Amino acid sequence: MLKLYGHPFSSYTWKALIALYANGTAFEFRPLGGVDAADDAFVAAASPQGKFPLLVDGDAVVFEATSIIEHLHLHHPGPAPLLPADPAEAARVRMIDRVFDNYVMGIMQESVAEAIRLGALSTETRADVEARLDRSYRWIEGWLEHYPVSGTATLVECAAAPSLFYADWVHPIPDHCPRLKAWRKHLLALPPVARCVDDARPYRAFFPLGAPDRD
Ligand SMILES: N[C@@H](CCC(=O)N[C@@H](CS)C(=O)NCC(=O)O)C(=O)O
Numbered sequence: 001m002l003k004l005y006g007h008p009f010s011s012y013t014w015k016a017l018i019a020l021y022a023n024g025t026a027f028e029f030r031p032l033g034g035v036d037a038a039d040d041a042f043v044a045a046a047s048p049q050g051k052f053p054l055l056v057d058g059d060a061v062v063f064e065a066t067s068i069i070e071h072l073h074l075h076h077p078g079p080a081p082l083l084p085a086d087p088a089e090a091a092r093v094r095m096i097d098r099v100f101d102n103y104v105m106g107i108m109q110e111s112v113a114e115a116i117r118l119g120a121l122s123t124e125t126r127a128d129v130e131a132r133l134d135r136s137y138r139w140i141e142g143w144l145e146h147y148p149v150s151g152t153a154t155l156v157e158c159a160a161a162p163s164l165f166y167a168d169w170v171h172p173i174p175d176h177c178p179r180l181k182a183w184r185k186h187l188l189a190l191p192p193v194a195r196c197v198d199d200a201r202p203y204r205a206f207f208p209l210g211a212p213d214r215d
Contacts, residue, residue, distance in 0.1 A: 053065055169207065
């Protein structure tokens with residue numbers, strides 16, 4: 001039985017969970033954060049910075065959400081292909097995965113990290129994060145013009161849904177990005193994503209910047 005270690009409110013844990021749920025893959029969820037000290041210690045030592053999610057599949061210990069999805073695609077394929085069969089198309093999907101991790105999730109997390117570290121977000125950091133998210137939003141808005149909105153979850157949707165969910169809390173997608181606004185709504189309605197959103201509701205009070213009363 002696969003084991004996924006993570007936390008229900010963790011954006012990167014969602015990324016792996018969406019892939020598992022989309023394919024109906026059987027797994028055991030091991031929640032971190034004080035439920036089982038041995039699990040916390042195991043994850044802390046398993047990767048360079050002890051981050052989660054972490055997947056254990058027999059002898060294989062896989063960290064990095066993207067790598068977990070690659071592992072599932074190779075070893076536990078299901079009805080919803082996580083990557084295209086064509087290598088050139090798959091390379092483009094991997095590039096877009098990097099866009100959401102590096103230029104949406106990563107920027108969003110900077111503001112969360114500062115709020116945790118200092119207890120609040122400085123005016124300078126807020127302005128900087130908002131400007132960079134705006135720039136990413138505008139680029140994604142253009143990219144969406146040619147991206148087919150689909151009802152399945154590939155690596156793109158696995159990466160996009162959690163990053164856009166939380167980035168929009170930090171800096172709402174502006175009205176001049178209507179495709180992106182509509183796509184976020186569509187992503188949150190996908191059953192594997194909606195399940196993550198619902199399972200995380202009890203933890204919203206812990207969002208360091210304050211969770212908005214929506215979604
Ligand atoms: N690059 C990693 C990032 C994972 C990550 O940042 N995980 C966060 C939770 S969303 C975490 O482990 N936070 C706890 C920590 O940094 O100690 C991935 O793609 O899986």
